[in-house]
Amino acid sequence: MKELADGVYALGHGKGGHVHAFLLEAGGELSLVDTLFEDDGRLVLAALASLGRKPSDVKRIAITHGHRSHLGGLAALKRATGAKVYAHVWEADIVSGDRRAQAVSILPHQSLRLLPFQLGLWLGRPKHEPCPVDESLTEGDAFGPLQVMHAPGHSTGHLAFWWPERSFMIAGDGIATWPSLCAGWPAFNLNHAQHRVTLQRLAALDAGLVGVGHGDPITDGAPDKVHEVAATYH
Numbered sequence: 001m002k003e004l005a006d007g008v009y010a011l012g013h014g015k016g017g018h019v020h021a022f023l024l025e026a027g028g029e030l031s032l033v034d035t036l037f038e039d040d041g042r043l044v045l046a047a048l049a050s051l052g053r054k055p056s057d058v059k060r061i062a063i064t065h066g067h068r069s070h071l072g073g074l075a076a077l078k079r080a081t082g083a084k085v086y087a088h089v090w091e092a093d094i095v096s097g098d099r100r101a102q103a104v105s106i107l108p109h110q111s112l113r114l115l116p117f118q119l120g121l122w123l124g125r126p127k128h129e130p131c132p133v134d135e136s137l138t139e140g141d142a143f144g145p146l147q148v149m150h151a152p153g154h155s156t157g158h159l160a161f162w163w164p165e166r167s168f169m170i171a172g173d174g175i176a177t178w179p180s181l182c183a184g185w186p187a188f189n190l191n192h193a194q195h196r197v198t199l200q201r202l203a204a205l206d207a208g209l210v211g212v213g214h215g216d217p218i219t220d221g222a223p224d225k226v227h228e229v230a231a232t233y234h
Contacts, residue, residue, distance in 0.1 A: 001047045002217075004209050005166045007145070010217050011036065011047050016069030017185075017214045018178040022170055023047060023058075024144055024163070030058045031144030032083070033161060033170050034070040034213070039129055041073035041080060055080040062086040062143050064172030065155040066094030066101050068128050070213060075129035086143060088150065089136040090157030097130025102155070102190060146170070151202070153195025154184050160202060167208035174198055175229055177215030183233040185214065192234075199230035 001023075002010045012020035016037030021044065024031045030053060036043055048055060058081040063071050066087070074095065078085055085095070093099040137143060137159060139150040151160035154173040161170040173184040174195070189195045203226045210218040210226060218225055 001050065004211070004217055004219065005168055008163070008166055008168050008209070009047065009051075010211055011043060012216070013037075013043060016072065018216075019069040019214055020211060020217070021070075022211050024146065026145035029144065031146070032058055032061045032077070033143075033146075033211075034064055034172075035061065035073035035077055037069050037072040039072050039076060041076040044073060044077055045080060056082060058083045060084050060086060060144060062137060062159065062161070063091065063095055063133075064160070064170070064213065065158040066091040067155070067173070068101075068126060070172075071095055071128050071131070075131040078131050084134040085131060086135050086137045087133045088138060088157030088159055091155065092133040092136060092157075095130070096132050097128075149201065151198040153191050153193075153198045154189050156190065158198075160198070162205055162207070167206075168211070169202065169205055169207035169209070170211045171202055171213070171226075173213040174202055175210065175212045175218075175226065177212050177218060179215075181218075181225060181229060183229050184212075186233070196230075196233055199226075199233055203227045203230040 007025035009023040021034040021036050061083045087095050094101050137148045141148040146161040146163050149160040151158050151174050176182050176184050206223040210222045
């Protein structure tokens with residue numbers, strides 16, 4: 001776990017493509033965006049303990065989109081925290097286990113390191129433990145201290161989040177920094193036209209800190225790097 005700013009914590013590890021989740025503290029309450037790959041939520045629970053917080057301090061959990069790397073620990077964390085679960089309505093039936101996430105082609109592959117993830121999405125493996133979504137989120141909603149952005153392209157109901165007081169953006173899989181800085185693993189993006197629009201919107205925020213779904217957060221020169229990704233995505 002790394003503290004990026006006051007009340008902003010990044011949680012990450014190597015599994016799931018160096019996947020990251022984000023813990024936000026405001027007004028004494030905790031909000032969590034994404035839940036990492038493991039299905040027992042242990043890394044999130046360990047992070048809470050290290051902060052001297054109880055699982056019940058997490059009041060709400062949002063899922064950026066319905067891919068296994070991001071919702072692996074959701075069901076376990078729902079049980080442990082009692083938090084409300086939020087997602088976009090177009091991802092909710094994936095999170096609840098009623099529909100598979102849309103597969104992507106295994107060709108062309110962007111990187112040999114990403115090929116196992118393309119195969120996994122194509123095969124629908126590994127499966128996550130289903131968890132019902134309590135409430136939907138969309139453009140303009142509030143999620144704890146965050147402003148919600150509907151950011152489609154990577155998936156239909158993909159969400160991003162913005163905390164203007166911290167100049168902190170959660171791009172989800174709109175942007176990735178692993179295995180390199182890119183527009184969220186382009187081979188996985190379902191709608192490239194939508195993703196281009198989303199990247200332009202994310203770049204326009206000029207966020208000083210950017211949390212991404214895969215790879216380390218961007219903490220140095222973030223506005224220029226996000227503008228570069230948006231300008232070069234085709």
